Amino acid sequence: MFTFASPYSFLLFAVIPIAIYYRKRRQFRPAMKIPDAFVIQNTQPSAVLRMRHFLPILKYAALCLLIIAMARPLWGTRQINIMTEGVNIVLAVDLSNSMAALDFKNGGKIINRLEAVKGVVQDFIAKRDGDRIGMVVFGTNAYTQLPLTRDYNTIASVLERLEIGAAGKSTAIGDAVGISLKRLEDVKSRSNIIILLTDGESNAGELSPETATEIAVQKKIKIYTVGVGTRGEAPFLVNDPVFGERYVYQQVNIDEDSLKAIADKTGGLYFRAEDTEGLQKIYDTIDKLEKTQVKMKTYAEYNELYTYFLIPAFVLLCLWIILSNTRFLEIP
Numbered sequence: 001m002f003t004f005a006s007p008y009s010f011l012l013f014a015v016i017p018i019a020i021y022y023r024k025r026r027q028f029r030p031a032m033k034i035p036d037a038f039v040i041q042n043t044q045p046s047a048v049l050r051m052r053h054f055l056p057i058l059k060y061a062a063l064c065l066l067i068i069a070m071a072r073p074l075w076g077t078r079q080i081n082i083m084t085e086g087v088n089i090v091l092a093v094d095l096s097n098s099m100a101a102l103d104f105k106n107g108g109k110i111i112n113r114l115e116a117v118k119g120v121v122q123d124f125i126a127k128r129d130g131d132r133i134g135m136v137v138f139g140t141n142a143y144t145q146l147p148l149t150r151d152y153n154t155i156a157s158v159l160e161r162l163e164i165g166a167a168g169k170s171t172a173i174g175d176a177v178g179i180s181l182k183r184l185e186d187v188k189s190r191s192n193i194i195i196l197l198t199d200g201e202s203n204a205g206e207l208s209p210e211t212a213t214e215i216a217v218q219k220k221i222k223i224y225t226v227g228v229g230t231r232g233e234a235p236f237l238v239n240d241p242v243f244g245e246r247y248v249y250q251q252v253n254i255d256e257d258s259l260k261a262i263a264d265k266t267g268g269l270y271f272r273a274e275d276t277e278g279l280q281k282i283y284d285t286i287d288k289l290e291k292t293q294v295k296m297k298t299y300a301e302y303n304e305l306y307t308y309f310l311i312p313a314f315v316l317l318c319l320w321i322i323l324s325n326t327r328f329l330e331i332p
Contacts, residue, residue, distance in 0.1 A: 003302075005072035012067045016060055023056070055328055058320040065313035069306040076302030086130040087290055088148055088189040090180040091121060094198040094228075095162060096139040097169045098252045101199070101234035104276050113199055113228055114164050116276050121159060124283040125152055134183045135159065138176035140168025140204045148187045172205025173198060173255075177212035177223065177262070184221060193222045193290055196262070199229040201255040209258050216266045223266040224286050225259040228273045 004010075095114070104116035125133060132148040133155050146158050176196065184192045194216070202209050216223055233249040240246055256272070263270040269289075273279035 001076060003074050005074055007071055009067055009071040012070070013064070016063060020056075020060070055320065055323060058316050058323075062313045062316035062320060065309045065316070069309040069313060071306075073305040073309070074302035075305055086132060086189065087128075087191045087193065088132045088134075088184055088187060089128070089290070090134045090136055090148070090183050090194045092136045092138065092142075092176045092180050092194055092196045093117065093121075093145075093162065094139070094171060094176075094200065095137050095164055095167045096171045096198075096200055097165055098171075098200050098229075098234075100164050101229060101236055101250075101252060102247070103230040103234045103274075104279075106276055112164070114162065116279060117197060117228065118159055118162065120276070120279045120283050122156055123280070124287060125155055125159075127287050128152070132187055132189070134180075136176055136180045136183065137162060137167050138172050138179075138205075139165065140170040140172060142172050142175035142179045142205065143167065144179060144183055147183060168204070170204035171198060171200040171202055172207075173202035173258070174207035174209040174212045175205035177209065177216060178207045181212070181215055181219060181221060184219075191290070192219075193224065193268070195224045195226065195286060196259075197226040197228055198259070199227065199252060199254060201253055202258065209262060213262045213265050216262075221266060222268045223262050224268040225263045225270045226273060226279075226282055227254040227256055227259055227271070228279065229254060230274050 093114075099114040099117075100112050102110050102112050104111050104113055106116060106119060130150070132150055133152070134144070134148040135146040135155065135158060136142060137145045145162070146155060149155065173196070176198075177194065180194045180196075184194070213223070229252055232251070234252050235247045235249055237245060238248050254272075256270070260270040262268075269285075271282040271285070273282055
C-alpha cells in the first residue's frame, strides 16, 4: 500500500510556476543596455554553451524532488482485525429451470429471474461489513457452492458464475435448508440466518421442508424466505427445432404457504418479489434487520521512502550550484 504522510506538502508545487514566471519576466528587463556587437552577432554558440538552457531544469527538478520528500512517501501494509463475530449468513439460491423465466427488467432490458437475483444480491453483499457469508445452490439436488467466508470478492465472483440448471431441473427446498444448516454449524456465531430464495414448489430432495424447518427451530436459526417471480404465466425463451427461438408462456407456481410457514416458525419473514425494485427492497429490509456492531482494529506498518527522493534532489541541487557558479556563470 502506497501513501503519503504529509500530502499537504504538495501545495508547494504552486511555487514552481510562480518562480518560472518571475524568472522569464526578469529576462525581458535587462539591467543595462549595450550597443549591438556586429562582430559577434552571427557567431554560433558551442554545444556546451547551448546546455545552459537546461540549467534551470536542474533547479526545478531538485525542487520537485524536495517537495515529494517533504510529503514523506510511505510503502507498507494495512491490516484490519475484526474483533466481533458478526452475522453468519447463508444464501440459498434456486437454480431450477423455472429461474429462466423472463419476467424481470433491469434498466428497461428484459432479464431472467436469476440475473435479477444476481444483481440485487451483489448489492446486498457489498453492504455487509464483518459478516461471514456462504452460498448453497439447489435444484433437484442441493450442495454447497461456497462455505462461510469474509472474502466478499470471491463471493461476488462465485455468484456471477451461477447458471440455471446447474443443480438439476426440479426444486429441493428441504435439502437446501438442510445443507444451509450444516454450513452454519461449521463456524459458530451469536447470530445465524438463512436467506432462501426460490420461485417454485418443493418437488424433489430427501428432506422435506417441514423437517428442515423443525431442525432450524431447534438450532435457533432464523430463515428469511423470498418468493421470486410474477403471478400466473411467465414468458420463457425456447429454441424450437421448427420455428427457432420463440417465447412461450408457462404457469409457474410458488408454494407461498410453505415459505410463509418456514419463515414464521423460525422467526424470519416471508417476502414476495415480482419485479427488480421489489427484490431490491426485500434485501434492503433484511440488511437493516440483521445488523450487528462490528468493532475493527486497524494497524499498519510502513517504510519511509523519502530518502529515495531527497538524495537525488541534493545531487541535482549541488550540480546546479556548481555549474551556475563556474562554467555557466552569468555576469549582469
